[in-house]
Amino acid sequence: MGAGFRVPLRVPAAFLAPALLLLAVFRLTPIGIAAGGSLTGTRLTGETVFVGLANFEALAADPSFWRSVEVTLLFNLVVNPLQIVCALGLALLVLRPTRFVPLFRAAFLTPMTVSIALTAVLWAILLEPTSGPVNGLLRALGLPPQPFFRSEHQALPALVAVASWKGVGYWMIFLLAGLLTIPRELYEAAALDGAGPLQRFWRITLPLMRRPLAFVLVADTAANFLLFAPVYVITHGGPNGATSLLMFEAYQAAFAYLDHGRSLALSTVILLILGLIAAAELRLFRERR
């Protein structure tokens, strides 16, 4: 495909230029500034001084940093696969335009319209251990009330749940769009050949969803690595460091501990980890020819 249809390079370049320019100004430049800033420290009176790798050395020697790395990786290891499985499940459920399906599609999308900060406030109220409605429901069902965000063991799972409530509907749209591009004939042909629903899913749907899944996985990972608001609003990294995501640590370093170098070093570490994971994910979903 594509042979015989040639356009001069400047045409796509011109179309891409505005997006690339914005990307450079709003993404790449701040990344560059952060990476450079991670090698500096700020004097109390505001002047910046070059400190080499001192910020990174301080991080490496700090047990609370390693705890954060551990929490962040654990969180992402659970939340990303979970969100994608749920999003794909929902997308499959609402794929066929039968009655009420538009209603469900809209319902699954609603959390997307709620800002993440508001989501956090909302769930902080819903999951409030003493007077929250969720525990009220549990009590009404004769089940013991749960501490949720106030327990060292439940806080991170609760965070996963809140992030997923917000995220799953959003990622569902991309996967739904992907599913809709799969030609119906393939399924019909497979059905004629005697393939059951599970076989059709494994042999047709999944292989053809490789690209949308790769995109969603990488984008979702990035979004979850940068998750900050619920931690800030609900747990402040606690109880006992159980939700101290790296992004929150970076915020704390800059605005509570007034240590910009440390904060930028943390951001750089997040970027590096994220880069490595995204590369691995893309490799995993690379089309085999």
Add this chain to the structure above:
Amino acid sequence: MHRLDRRSTLGLGLAAATALARPARSQAAGLRVVWMGWPEGQVKPLMDSFRAAHPSIALQVETIPFVQIFQTLEVRLQARTSDPDIFICDSPLTASYAVRGHLLDLTPHLRAERFAKAALDAASWQGKLYSAPFGSSMQVLFYNKALLRAAGIAPPEPDPARRWTWEQLVDAAARLTDPAKGQWGFSFEQQERPYQLLPLGQSLGGVALSPDGLRATGFIDGPAFVEAYTFMQRLYTERKVSPPGLFDPNLPVEQFGNGRIAFLLAGTFNATVLADKYKAIELGVAPHPYFAAGKPVTPTGAWHIGVNPRTRQKEAALAFIDHFMSDELQIQWFKLRPYPPVLRAVWEKEAKAFDTDMWRIARHELDHTAVPRPATPGFREYEDVLRVALRDITTGADVKATLGAAAQKIDRELQKYR
């Protein structure tokens, strides 16, 4: 229908870009004030009073809720611009802001002899006055007379010499707690804030920070604080007399006002809110409790006003300070929100208002038991680390280990001030 050709698209784009790039002309240069998010009725009258006295100075007042005020100020001040011109300044943060060049030296401007000594101390850093005292604070034990009566509990007396011990208070609170009715015996107003919770350890002889203000290890993680915070933890985990997790200070006050909490250890400034908003409640007042094995200690210090040294409207900003430091305005403020006044004149001119149990207690405490928060340029970091540790302790974290880790973290952050 018109078709958009390339030229007209370009033209439209340019027009839009020009319109966006032009600065909004309506932004009148006013004094930008960042203020605490007190109820509007406690903010607007003061600002209106300034506007009436200085009609030529425009004011842009931004009120920020208590749980966000410190972070907000940090973001704004660290940008090192002229915004805000004036900001509300928690008194123990005076040194922190001064060291980093966020406060104008007000020494030549304030007449020191007008202020109470404790307020001047809290406003000073290296011998200069960096913040203008606007209020002090004192905590008293509010209680719901009707609930105590119904439970047959003799209320604590207002006489500081006969104040209750913590042990007495918790015993009474246990009798007043009824999970079935959602009723709790006792709550702190600020369940996670060092302001309210440092006096627990100090009552047992603990010292919150090294005398030079730069080391926490061996102080905040010492035996007195471990014992005090173990006691505090048990209020939530074992005795279960306190509602856990009400970290926003408005919440315990609200629940007390609604009759769901019997004893509330809270600031005098709540008196007007409780009287105006929760009229049904029969309010009793007693002094701050203490540990039988220790001595009475109470918290103090409160809000000051700071001027950004980068302000381009120094004259107007100083006019604001002058107005807010006047006897009249501080009397008005005291009536709106009863913090212990910082101006000697207010205590004298309003002598009648202080002839109540609450104010007799508050005055006694200010003279005898009040201990300000530790003086350190790193108070911002100190408070934030400790706050998270106290939060964790209320949820059941190991007290000694948590305080030890917090002390190390504080020391790490205080290093930059050495």
